[in-house]
Amino acid sequence: MRPGLIGAQAQHTSVSKGAACLSALAAIVGLSPAAALAQAAKPGMSYAAPGQIGMMEPASPIAAEMGFFHNALLLPIIFAISIFVLALLIYVAWRFNETANPTPSRTTHHTGLEVAWTAVPLMILVVIAIPSFRLLTKQIALPETDVTVKVTGKQWYWTYTYPKEANGGFEFDSNLLDQEKLAAGKMRLLDVDNEAVVPVGKAIRLQITADAVGVIHSFTIPALGVRMDAVPGRLNEAWFKADREGVYYGQCSKLCGKDHAYMPIVFRVVSDQAYAAWLADSKKKYASASSLVTVADASVPALRQ
Numbered sequence: 056m057r058p059g060l061i062g063a064q065a066q067h068t069s070v071s072k073g074a075a076c077l078s079a080l081a082a083i084v085g086l087s088p089a090a091a092l093a094q095a096a097k098p099g100m101s102y103a104a105p106g107q108i109g110m111m112e113p114a115s116p117i118a119a120e121m122g123f124f125h126n127a128l129l130l131p132i133i134f135a136i137s138i139f140v141l142a143l144l145i146y147v148a149w150r151f152n153e154t155a156n157p158t159p160s161r162t163t164h165h166t167g168l169e170v171a172w173t174a175v176p177l178m179i180l181v182v183i184a185i186p187s188f189r190l191l192t193k194q195i196a197l198p199e200t201d202v203t204v205k206v207t208g209k210q211w212y213w214t215y216t217y218p219k220e221a222n223g224g225f226e227f228d229s230n231l232l233d234q235e236k237l238a239a240g241k242m243r244l245l246d247v248d249n250e251a252v253v254p255v256g257k258a259i260r261l262q263i264t265a266d267a268v269g270v271i272h273s274f275t276i277p278a279l280g281v282r283m284d285a286v287p288g289r290l291n292e293a294w295f296k297a298d299r300e301g302v303y304y305g306q307c308s309k310l311c312g313k314d315h316a317y318m319p320i321v322f323r324v325v326s327d328q329a330y331a332a333w334l335a336d337s338k339k340k341y342a343s344a345s346s347l348v349t350v351a352d353a354s355v356p357a358l359r360q
């Protein structure tokens with residue numbers, strides 16, 4: 056390669072790195088450049104927009120609680136601790152340096168202080184743990200659900216199965232679109248050929264597993280508050296209830312191999328009528344050997360052999 060080209064590339068990288076650092080810094084102190092750089096997600100679509108700092112707009116009660124837990128409880132605690140420790144460091148350096156404090160104290164133990172610095176962090180952890188476990192329980196304890204979708208992580212795409220009992224009886228693969236021939240309006244590394252469709256305001260049960268001869272994946276849709284490992288030979292369950300219609304994007308969140316970055320998740324949340332119409336269409340579209348799939352079939356293929 057020509058040396059000039061390498062130089063130009065290196066310069067470009069350092070400039071963009073600099074811009075990224077600047078925008079991150081500006082965002083931390085609440086300045087406007089970050090807002091100018093950040094592009095908001097398109098309406099009705101939920102994904103991590105370029106330059107976005109913070110969580111996605113929640114679209115399910117669980118996601119809203121997760122957002123509240125992070126923004127209203129964890130962040131203030133983290134900020135308070137960081138500022139306290141920083142202030143302590145600055146004070147110690149100023150007050151107890153050699154010039155200011157030439158004869159240091161010989162004290163080695165202080166019972167009150169030692170009890171305090173053990174008890175206070177302990178109490179902070181308890182304050183975090185109680186709402187954390189409560190939220191975790193809500194996430195994994197399934198309520199009465201209306202629709203079941205089985206999700207199978209494969210190398211490297213997802214298969215969605217709509218069981219016969221739930222007016223389905225078909226399954227289909229959901230693959231990343233060809234990035235070379237991306238149609239206008241389609242998003243790079245996020246849009247797929249076949250989206251999963253579910254009705255709005257209904258509790259959706261997800262049965263999550265991975266290809267019996269495959270690897271572990273993680274099924275994640277941030278705006279819906281869903282994240283669950285997809286493990287070969289194991290059937291995990293998760294659920295969500297979407298507040299509003301829209302397209303919800305997610306990505307495999309477990310390093311699963313060479314195409315880990317190329318297996319996005321797209322769930323389209325629609326009205327009851329649109330869902331019924333989609334089911335009717337899909338039964339025809341995906342009619343094949345898989346048309347007899349049932350909930351029983353949906354449980355752990357590896358263990359049935």
Ligand SMILES: [Cu+2]
Pocket residue numbers: 208211271272273307308309310311315318
């Ligand atoms: Cu994966």
